[in-house]
Amino acid sequence: xxxxxxxxxxxxxxxxxxxxxxxxxxxxxxxxxxxxxxxxxxxxxxxxxxxxxxxxxxxxxxxxxxxxxxxxxxxxxxxxxxxxxxxxxxxxxxxxxxxxxxxxxxxxxxxxxxxxxxxxxxxxxxxxxxxxxxxxxxxxxxxxxxxxxxxxxxxxxxxxxxxxxxxxxxxxxxxxxxxxxxxxxxxxxxxxxxxxxxxxxxxxxxxxxxxxxxxxxxxxxxxxxxxxxxxxxxxxxxxxxxxxxxxxxxxxx
Amino acid sequence: xxxxxxxxxxxxxxxxxxxxxxxxxxxxxxxxxxxxxxxxxxxxxxxxxxxxxxxxxxxxxxxxxxxxxxxxxxxxxxxxxxxxxxxxxxxxxxxxxxxxxxxxxxxxxxxxxxxxxxxxxxxxxxxxxxxxxxxxxxxxxxxxxxxxxxxxxxxxxxxxxxxxxxxxxxxxxxxxxxxxxxxxxxxxxxxxxxxxxxxxxxxxxxxxxxxxxxxxxxxxxxxxxxxxxxxxxxxxxxxxxxxxxxxxxxxxxxxxxxxxxxxxxxxxxxxxxxxxxx
Numbered sequence: 001x002x003x004x005x006x007x008x009x010x011x012x013x014x015x016x017x018x019x020x021x022x023x024x025x026x027x028x029x030x031x032x033x034x035x036x037x038x039x040x041x042x043x044x045x046x047x048x049x050x051x052x053x054x055x056x057x058x059x060x061x062x063x064x065x066x067x068x069x070x071x072x073x074x075x076x077x078x079x080x081x082x083x084x085x086x087x088x089x090x091x092x093x094x095x096x097x098x099x100x101x102x103x104x105x106x107x108x109x110x111x112x113x114x115x116x117x118x119x120x121x122x123x124x125x126x127x128x129x130x131x132x133x134x135x136x137x138x139x140x141x142x143x144x145x146x147x148x149x150x151x152x153x154x155x156x157x158x159x160x161x162x163x164x165x166x167x168x169x170x171x172x173x174x175x176x177x178x179x180x181x182x183x184x185x186x187x188x189x190x191x192x193x194x195x196x197x198x199x200x201x202x203x204x205x206x207x208x209x210x211x212x213x214x215x216x217x218x219x220x221x222x223x224x225x226x227x228x229x230x231x232x233x234x235x236x237x238x239x240x241x242x243x244x245x246x247x248x249x250x251x252x253x
Numbered sequence: 254x255x256x257x258x259x260x261x262x263x264x265x266x267x268x269x270x271x272x273x274x275x276x277x278x279x280x281x282x283x284x285x286x287x288x289x290x291x292x293x294x295x296x297x298x299x300x301x302x303x304x305x306x307x308x309x310x311x312x313x314x315x316x317x318x319x320x321x322x323x324x325x326x327x328x329x330x331x332x333x334x335x336x337x338x339x340x341x342x343x344x345x346x347x348x349x350x351x352x353x354x355x356x357x358x359x360x361x362x363x364x365x366x367x368x369x370x371x372x373x374x375x376x377x378x379x380x381x382x383x384x385x386x387x388x389x390x391x392x393x394x395x396x397x398x399x400x401x402x403x404x405x406x407x408x409x410x411x412x413x414x415x416x417x418x419x420x421x422x423x424x425x426x427x428x429x430x431x432x433x434x435x436x437x438x439x440x441x442x443x444x445x446x447x448x449x450x451x452x453x454x455x456x457x458x459x460x461x462x463x464x465x466x467x468x469x470x471x472x473x474x475x476x477x478x479x480x481x482x483x484x485x486x487x488x489x490x491x492x493x494x495x496x497x498x499x500x501x502x503x504x505x506x507x508x509x510x511x512x513x514x515x516x517x518x519x520x521x522x523x524x525x526x527x528x529x530x531x
Binding site for chain 2: 053054055074075076077079081083091092093094095098099101102103104105106107108113114136138154158
């Protein structure tokens, strides 16, 4: 079973300026699982993602990837990460294809020039998000939704085994959001990709996610969607979580 | 015109043209990574750090570019250390290196008690007095910088696009950051004799600024920046000879003209596209 284990978050806490942002969270993600990480604003979802990919170090606890402590994982290209949509660098002089190719650099290793396999992976990733026609477009000329799809393609081009997406559907229209979820489901089913999908919109969760994490700084729930019960319950738990968040949270991350 | 052709036949002019070509290619090639990472003023800091090195070498009677190289690389490491220590104060790191360099340079110069025209040449550049040794140093360092840039082109581009994403995908971001500033330091030293300490940063960033007006990809950004760099050096050198102006300043002014032309060209282009749409 352990070779199926992709990501383990083991009693992880993180504080920023003395304020706890994530407290004592434990969860694990296996190959071929589509995990929804749901929580209200300021519940620590993004922070937990950044801890999982090694951009932040836990104040206590440990993150393990592919069975190894994160600091010892050398082939980081096995992780794909789509950060929360930030203001895209509008003036950055790169085409869509060039941006997507940046995820291949870590996979190639230092001093290796890009080759046929890199170009194929970039093309394939662009096709899978329906952005092939935009490959020569400047990255700054895309709409918010198109930009986000390119970021997903960028992560996919690295051919990851674990893909973490931080609110990838923010600012994307409903059709594009469903397309993205369908694409991810296909990758999970066909390639055994493990996906962690952060959202504060839980409407879509029942249909796509095999496991659900409810986070409100602490872990509120972690289990299969069947264990979670009907949607009414989820709503109630989330509302409770959000209320508790407002009570505790002072604009945390 | 005849005198120009005659001048090109002279050794000093040939050395000037060759040194200028190296600088015209290498400065923008490194500068692209500085500009895209919003580190445009790093070249300035490094130039001023190398002033201390030139003055120190002068005092000790050793080859000035060697002193410049030592101080520029130390300045580069200092800038990167301070920058990674407190990321939000990146410009402060620059300012500290900038003023330490120039203050040390001034003090060392005063110690030597012989502020000569030669030292003046390092401040403002004196491409027409480039020696064979200078040309050799400039060519070898220029070639080395280009070779490294080619080797880690993909990595540096990924770093310039997004440092966090580069880190997640497993690139040695810390080491690459040091590499960029050290390459900039070496480039500044190679370009010192041509455009001078006070203007060297201009050659790192102005051709890139011009390129950014027109480029439609990263590849084009690099190619256009180098083209603007080479044209500025040759155009500036030629004009300075014909009009009897200071070559270093004329070269940088030529680069500024190139930037203005590119910016106007861009405006005209977008205006035409708008009217075509209507």
